[in-house]
Amino acid sequence: MGRQPCCDKLGVKKGPWTADEDKKLINFILTNGQCCWRAVPKLAGLRRCGKSCRLRWTNYLRPDLKRGLLSDAEEKMVIDLHARLGNRWSKIAARLPGRTDNEIKNHWNTHIKKKLLKMGIDPVTHEPLIKEENSLDQPIPESDQNKNNGHQQVVVVLESTSVTAVATSSELDNSSTSSSSSSSENSFCITDESKLILDTLNENDPVLSYLLEANDAPPLIDSSWELPVKSFDNINNNNNMTSWDDESFNWLLDCQDFGIHDFGFDNCFNDVELEVFNTIYDMENKQ
DNA sequence: AACTCGTTCAACCGCCGTTGC
DNA sequence: AGCAACGGCGGTTGAACGAGT
Numbered sequence A: 001m002g003r004q005p006c007c008d009k010l011g012v013k014k015g016p017w018t019a020d021e022d023k024k025l026i027n028f029i030l031t032n033g034q035c036c037w038r039a040v041p042k043l044a045g046l047r048r049c050g051k052s053c054r055l056r057w058t059n060y061l062r063p064d065l066k067r068g069l070l071s072d073a074e075e076k077m078v079i080d081l082h083a084r085l086g087n088r089w090s091k092i093a094a095r096l097p098g099r100t101d102n103e104i105k106n107h108w109n110t111h112i113k114k115k116l117l118k119m120g121i122d123p124v125t126h127e128p129l130i131k132e133e134n135s136l137d138q139p140i141p142e143s144d145q146n147k148n149n150g151h152q153q154v155v156v157v158l159e160s161t162s163v164t165a166v167a168t169s170s171e172l173d174n175s176s177t178s179s180s181s182s183s184s185e186n187s188f189c190i191t192d193e194s195k196l197i198l199d200t201l202n203e204n205d206p207v208l209s210y211l212l213e214a215n216d217a218p219p220l221i222d223s224s225w226e227l228p229v230k231s232f233d234n235i236n237n238n239n240n241m242t243s244w245d246d247e248s249f250n251w252l253l254d255c256q257d258f259g260i261h262d263f264g265f266d267n268c269f270n271d272v273e274l275e276v277f278n279t280i281y282d283m284e285n286k287q
Numbered sequence B: 001a002a003c004t005c006g007t008t009c010a011a012c013c014g015c016c017g018t019t020g021c
Numbered sequence C: 001a002g003c004a005a006c007g008g009c010g011g012t013t014g015a016a017c018g019a020g021t
Helices: A019-032 A040-044 A050-061 A072-085 A089-094 A101-118 A130-135 A171-181 A192-199 A206-213 A229-236 A246-254 A271-286
Strands: A154-158 A163-167
Touching: A019 A040, A019 A050, A040 A050, A050 A101, A072 A089, A072 A101, A089 A101
Parallel strands: none
Antiparallel strands: A154 A163
């Protein structure tokens, strides 16, 4: 005999979570921590599958989630990491504090994918889509392709970071040196649009510079996330907290823009991880 | 105002490696 | 050792919403 079934499929509720369900789940996790997800719905008084509870917690209720659109820096990191890791969203999310794999995956599919396609980059391979774009989206007349002031595309492939870009600027005249002297795989030109990509590699950017230095480094954030129960004490000012009161709960639901600092999570990360987080945090606050 | 269409994202589904019995 | 549940992951779906007509 193996284990008991995960949950009784009959009577299990599906669909969007209600505020009441959220409250029950939050209360349970804060009281008991994350244990056996199979037991959570029963113990928390929820008619949900344990899997659904885990998903709701990790993707939405977790207090260290940042919420909101990804910042430019985060987006650039996602693109770069995707170029190296592919659709391994959980690995990518592990490098972006406060972001979930689901969130990054959604953002990729709805925003970044389109941006890359618009730039003539295959979002899967991160390689140029010159042929496809010429034949499908916006066919470029041969006459225009022969003009430097037209929209001739120049491939930007940065081997060290796997970031690929295609420039469509008319400032190609200024970049002839780099394109003519390189091999096909390594050739690149500097133009307005490609500068946007190159900006992602700014050496002054601590996030990216750290990222680039640590090609094979372990994830910035340990994937085995643990509930820092202690940090929640700050919320209720109650060391013996057993559950959230209505005020605290409403505060959580209303405050979708919280960060690590807000919860005293700083102690959960080492100096480097905190530095990365602080950089992203500051960038967002400046916007 | 009513309808259509496109976009977004929370949630579900199914698969797979791990682990407990 | 083998079966089956668990936990996690990536792909997909569909309801909600906004923009355009």
